[in-house]
Amino acid sequence: MQEIAKKHADKLRFTIVGGVNTALDFSILFILTMLFNVPKELANFISTFVAFLFSFFANKKYTFKSTSKNLKKQFLLFTIVTLFGLWVIQTIIIATITPIFTNIGVNKPAALLISKLIATVASLIWNYTLYSKVVFKKPKSFSD
Structure with a gap:
């Protein structure tokens, strides 16, 4: 059982960090759209940006426990992966699906x-996969 928990510890930590980011993201999105009538696409852009920096450092240090000293490279890769997920994948899903739901009442x-x-789930799968395999990948040991 401990072996399973250890094997999936980074997924649990990713879920925790993602929960904090998601709460922040959703709160800002709904405040901007419902209280200030900001268009949903722009509000999504702003809300996701606010959680961005916290997400990088929390995932680097807490989720994946990365010890890489190449902060610039990791930050650039993190930025590319995250922004594509947030601003391309999420925006397309929100812009496509919201009218479908309003059209059915x-x-x-x-x-x-x-x-x-729905957009958040899609981007979380995208992010975890690329963070673990590209951005914060563990260095290969000599025995590999």
Whole structure:
């Protein structure tokens, strides 16, 4: 059992960091769209940016426990992976799915919430896969 927990510890840590980022992201998205009538695509851009820096350092130090000294390279890779997931994948999903839900009678706030949830799941899968295999990959040991 401990072996399974150890094997999946980074996934649990990623989930925790992602939960904090997601709460921050959703809060800002809904404040901007519902209170300030900011268009959903722009609000998504802003909300995801706010959680961005925290996410980098939390994932580097806490999730993947990266000891790489090449901060610039990791930050650049993290930026490319994250921004594509957030600003391309999420924006396309939100812009595509929200109107579908409103067209079938779901009210606008609920349609946005459902769309954002779907977009978030898609970007989380994208992020975890590329963070673990590219951005914060563990260096190969001499025995590999």
